[in-house]
Amino acid sequence: MSTTTPDQPRLSTFRAIARIYPYAKPAMPWIYAGMGAALAAGIVTLIIPIVLQGLVDGPLATGDPGQIWPAALIVLVLGVLEAVFIMLRRLFVLTPGTHIEARMRNGLYAQLQDLPVAFHDRWQSGQLLSRAVSDLNLIRRWLSFGFVLLIVNSITIVIGFVVLINWSLWLGLLFLVMSIPLWIYGYLFENKYSVIARRAQDQQGDLATAVEESVHGIRVLKAFGRGKHSLLKFADQAELLRGTEIEKAKAIAGIWFWLLLIPDVAFALCLLGGVALAANGELTVGELFAFFATATVLRFPIESIGFLLSMTFDARTATDRFFEVMDEINTITDPDEPATIAAPTGRLTFENVVFRYQDAAADTPGTLNGIDLTLEPGETMALVGITGSGKTTMTALTTRLYDVTEGRVLLDGVDIRDLTREELRRHIAMAFEDATLFSASVRDNVLLGRPELTESDTPEAAAEAERVLTEALEIAQADFVHSLPSGVDTTVGEEGLSLSGGQRQRLALARAVAANPAVLVLDDPLSALDVDTEALVEAALRRVLATTTGLIVAHRPSTVQMADRVALLQEGRITDVGTHSELLKRNEHYRYVLSSLEDEELAAAERVDRELKQAEEEGRRRDAIDRESRVIDNEGEVTR
Amino acid sequence: MSVTGVEGEERDDFSRAESKQIRARSLRLLGSLVRPLRWRIVGTMVVLVISIALQVAGPALIALGINTGLPALLDQNDWMPVALIVGAYVFTGIVGAALAAAFQVISARLSQAILLDLRKRVFLHTQRLSLEFHESYTSGRIIARQTSDLDSIRELLDSGLTQLVSGLLYMGFTAAALVILDPVSGIVLAVSLIPLLLLTRWFQVRSQTLFRQTRVASARLIVHFVETMTGIRAVKAFRKEPRNARQFAGHVEDYRDANARVIRLFGIFDPGLVLIGNVTVAAVLVVGAFRVVDGALLIGSLLAIVLYTRRFFDPAEEMAMFYNSYQSAAAALEKISGVLEEKPGVPDPTTPIDLWKARGTVHFDQVKFSYNEDAVVLPDLELTIPAGQTIALVGTTGAGKSTLAKLIARFYDPSEGAVTLDGVDLRKLHPKDLRRAIVMVTQEAYLFSGTVADNIALGNPEASREEIVAAAKAVGAHDFIESLPNGYETDVNKRGGRVSAGQRQLISFARAFLADPVVLILDEATASLDIPSERLVQLGLQTLLADRTAVIIAHRLSTVAIADRVLVMEHGRVVEDGTPAELIAGTGKFAQLHAAWRDSLV
């Protein structure tokens, strides 16, 4: 699941991070230029000691003040150059770096919107958020700072060593040998640190999830007064993260210790050796001076390797996390050669549809287990079944929010998997059982399924949009919108005005109707409406459904009565299809699911039924007697 | 003008006075975070000071080595001074490095303690804030505060603060060493501080606005992201993806642009510091070199002076980074302190009245309520619900039923008048007693990710497994829970996506059963249930509600059967009030509704 690392063989850090390359590619020239500038800055700083050596061994030794100015001037120029190169490095790298980040972020978002609902069922949104924000931030900073400096500082160190050896072979070698433990430690550090870094990032995602749930579920928490309780849970998680972060700090402290200690010890030994060499006359004082000046310049690059490495490993885990989402294979995609339905009539067919949720074992019967059902064009079909029987699941299959496990769903004889998702969802519009509104005006929410109207500037489109809006609002009995502060331009949804449950549901219904689809799929669309409003909406919906194919999930007889036929969903199958009264008469399970009459009332209804039947039978008997008597009569006649 | 709380959060053009006010509240927050830890901070500083002093000693020891060690060796072939100096160097190296490493861990503990404290505070405070606040502030912003804003504060604490303190100390010690070694160079260094300060001030002024913009931009981005992921089904079904992608790309670009502008500013600041440093090195060199020629300065000292001057500016880059993260964190802290400054619209009482054993009489005393000024939802409500009575509340959608219910649960406080429980104003009642006595099952059945058992246990965290199962059985949820892959231990996924809508309602019902309150409010808690389940629930309710006060909001009038009394609401007023039998027999609204409902059955 979301927080466990997949058991793929671990890529090397280099290979793992190299996966960013496609995103970074356009910016690579800039990054190289930035490295060039950084390297130039590094070299300049290394040249300064050479000038100093010349100064010490030259004018200072000979006591010629005339030579001081030129030397100082060179030092000054080099110093200015260093600043210029640093500025160039930033200039080159940083803005392109932000573009890489933006590109990756848009890519991630596009991938997330593309991935099927099953993926979103599985992933905590906090985990997704932390990938989209902090991880990408980290990668950007690493690319434009960590990466550049890591490369450049490594080169600087190598060059510096060469220069050091140049000053004094023995001292330089001493310095080199001393640094060997550092490389070993650095290697060990990676293994240890990467694991902790990964854990920390995952825990951050979990924390984001906890925060999100605590605000989305605030009503429940308030209703039960469980704010403190949820704080305890949150605090536990935050505590875990704290532990991990401290562990991380300990790992960093380990490498930090060696990075500080080794140069110091090397310095001390070099001092010893240097003084000895100078005493033997194998080294001038100026050279000794320059040696230490160079070594001092090298200190920062060496020390910086510590945090650059940890930053690199952080970036690596961030990359891993990013690609966990990007690598996810989308199972619900558009076909290569999509079919198209020019004029959909709205015949919707389920053909031996089997559907199993991803976490169900393969040997258990699916949630849907062989559905066969056809909705004729223009027909309204009610879907009835007990709670958890799979009604919502079945509606979700029609627009490929999930794909069938076996069998197929056809629209006008075309397998819906052969259509593009865009086209399919244009032909079929849905209203969900929870009415999700987006932060936008009432108008935009209702016309969500009609981008061609809202995004065009022509007056005709605007007029058409207005007409569609008015009609949809009227059908859903959503005239309350006109009394909102800014009418249909009032912002609703999370960032806007809160509406009552029934009001939200009516807007969601209006949205489905306004999409003007060939097939309307409505999941329990009237559950939050009062009896009167429900009756009004039903009457209006009937008009729409006269020409549109409709699949309506229903729990109440009143809703069912809108339908031409009813399909009964039972144990994953459609066990009966017929009109409401037919089913009521012949199907016991249907009576069980839909009959709201009390038992005695049911008995009364049955009594009436029986009486009717009796009367019928009576009638039939009388008919028979009649016929018989007539036969007798005839016979009589015959005999006569 | 003044800005309190989250007001003006989206702006970045504060006046001087506003800026000051905001900064003051950020500092107050910072102070309150730091205060409990002050002794640990002092201890950490001591470690840091010693470790830096030891690191700074390096060049002085080298100078000593060249100035005294080398001549001693040359003149008297005496190894002692050199050996001593080298020994001292190794010692300072080891202890300095060890202390620096220790500091890393200690300071991480410190900053994590602060972060934990801040996280918890924000969390608890957002839980305390009223629904009114949450409705206008949006969940995405709170998430942004808790994630990206806290991230930038973490960065400041993690590396920034270390950089600042060690940088300052390092510079201080280096400067001191320099002054002791050679006061003249000290003066040169002092002069260089003037442009340094000017540059820093310039950066501060310019970057503050820009950093605020990055916070606002990142919050917008997060809000949009969260909304998309929350409504992903609707996004897909209505083909909102391309439009979303465009909108999101706009937010991403704004954020990128805000970031890039900060970075560009920093791109001038940082090389500026280097420039000042390098010019100073050249100046020190000139001043020193002439004196070496004059014989007024030893050559080893010149080396030390140049090294010190160079090293003095070494941390400048780090300090610049610190300053960067400081500004970023300051902008974040401004937003967070704003949230923390928000006063809960439904505050806990200062002197709460205890109500150990509530009987359950609810009274609306001349209550007027409106969500916002323009529209009054409940104009004037006078209503008594005697203890133990079960009330059915019906009426057209948008009439104010949920609002009435939310007032009893004290999600909101009345604009005028009071709601009382057993004669105690809810505003004065101890929150614990209030929540124990009154529980509401809301219209939307929200489940948290976690197991089914956890979700039911939310009603009463102390409940045993048996009690949880009993509650589930009472509402008829037990069978379906048992049929889930792991029974009560099944994870319901985010928002309870793993179970069907009706099953979600059953679980939240079980939750309310487990809470066992004196007053139970059910807001369309059976709307998504099928009829058999609804009947089971009602059966359970009949026993449960026997001695409890209950308000049941339902459009399915079947509920009315178990009610003692029916209230019909219209436009925020109770238009009919009576026993079910009376009302059905009458000619009013309810009689008509009931008849219509009857007709709709079967």
Ligand SMILES: Nc1ncnc2c1ncn2[C@@H]1O[C@H](COP(=O)(O)OP(=O)(O)OP(=O)(O)O)[C@@H](O)[C@H]1O
């Ligand atoms: N994302 C999911 N993963 C696994 N199982 C699921 C998922 N969503 C639903 N289920 C299970 O599949 C079954 C059918 O659920 P579905 O939501 O289709 O029921 P429903 O008929 O719509 O019920 P209701 O009337 O309560 O809305 C339920 O038992 C539920 O627990």
Ligand SMILES: Nc1ncnc2c1ncn2[C@@H]1O[C@H](COP(=O)(O)OP(=O)(O)OP(=O)(O)O)[C@@H](O)[C@H]1O
């Ligand atoms: N949080 C809110 N902020 C502003 N206005 C609100 C808020 N909640 C509800 N309203 C408005 O107050 C009025 C009453 O809403 P309420 O939720 O009480 O209705 P209701 O009777 O429960 O309706 P329903 O049967 O549809 O749930 C509605 O017009 C609604 O738009």
Ligand SMILES: [Mg+2]
């Ligand atoms: Mg459903």
Ligand SMILES: [Mg+2]
């Ligand atoms: Mg309501």
